[in-house]
Amino acid sequence: MTTVVPDTEVGPLLRVWRERRKVSQLELALRAGSSARHISFIETGRSRPSEDMVLKLAEHLDVPVRDRNALLLAAGYAPRYARTPLDAPALDSLRDGLEHLLRGYEPYPALVVDATYTVVAANRGITMLLDGIPARLLTAPLNAMRITLHPEGLAPRIRNLRAWRRHLLDQMERQLALTRSVALREVYEEVAAYPLPDTYDAADEPAEQPADAGAEYASPSPFALPLRIEHGGTVLSFVSSIATFNTPLDVTVAELAIETMLPADPATVAHLRSLVA
Template sequence: MHDESFGDLLRSWRQRRRVSQLDLAIEAEVSARHISFLETGRARPSREMVMKLAEELDVPLRHRNRLLVAAGFAPVFRERDVAGPEMDVVRQALDKILAGHEPYPAVVVDVAWNLVAANQAAAMFMDGVPDHLLKDPVNIMRLSLHPEAMGGRLLNLAEVRAHLLPRLRRQAEVTGDGRLTELHDEIAGYRYPGIELNVAVVPSPADILLPFRIRHGDRVLSMFTTIATFGTPVDVTASELAIETFWPNDEETMAFFR
């Protein structure tokens, strides 16, 4: 981190967000010349300017710390262990959401889709999954599409894959997290004999959401998901947590869980 140039990092995030120097200057209420000087190293930013530019570019908290360090300042956003005592309030909120969503599945994941917590109903996703996919950290995105896990039980695998892979790629671009790029490339390389993967999702007029249609024993369960995050995090760990809740998409699935 100490060898990184603030100007290079700023330019990288500005280009990642597809924002011109002029547009960023207008939002940050400075001149385009000043933005240019910051990117070339001819000017040094104040700590307040680093924070303002990072806010305008919607830089994740982890990378705001990198910008601060590169500019010669101490990082300001802490990264606490989710299991530590300082995170008691956060864990209590997560536990209430997970328990309150029973009898339907719910999971908490970090920015790389690694499993942080889950309710009891989510155990169904682990049924029949080989041990090598259940080693810590269990990755929910890998579990969803791996042919030896849920990927081998999804009846509409091609449609779900066509939705999840672009979302994972966009998340990698938005967050700048190399782990997501590696995960995307790994999953994109999975092979499913006999299944045509090169499909576009074309919803019918009756569709509202794209469901996950999962074979579970002699049943077919149909579910959709919602994802929630903390609204105003100032901690790196809290900012990277997401709660994915699964909901029944039909009466049969609802009856199964109840």
């Protein structure tokens, strides 16, 4: 993944991140225990920040770990964060932990993706949902966005495809606004251009609720948008939760996300447990 920036000096790079986060120089200075004058001098190149200051400003601007390395290099310092391949021995315990977590979540679906939604691990709940998908769409590397929105993938089975598709595209747009990733932009442009499946019928979409909807309009899962997907003649309903690692010190680890699908109704629970039985 590459971040697009208009300059290679650390000052302009920091300004880009500050403006992207919609933070004033004064606010950033207060967060970092500095002064607006010093922040201004750093951004204009009149002052060279120390290594600790670069890291402090990056932390308060919530700069991704990969891009913190770019800031350090632009300031003349060595990168601080390694990028360890996920299959390296150093990450054996991480992989084991993730696999244990995914297995423990079965029969409910769960998977691990990287910064471009490439699937790096998944459990049997996910395999169950992918049953019947053409083999050519399941060749590695498998991309979660591609397999979900492709007209020959899961899309024809998703009963609320319009709403779920908008949710996924909005999610990617928010990430692009923060990271400007070229690789993620390519995935976004690909999946956003997919046509709706030939079998898609807008009449299957649940009607949007009025703004003043009362109890008679209550959704079975009003706390979050559900994914409603058909499997084996049964419509399953899930709500999605995404978790990341807290304070990661490695680029690879920082870009991993664990998505778990929680059943949103008793029928989904019963169906999944019947499959296990």
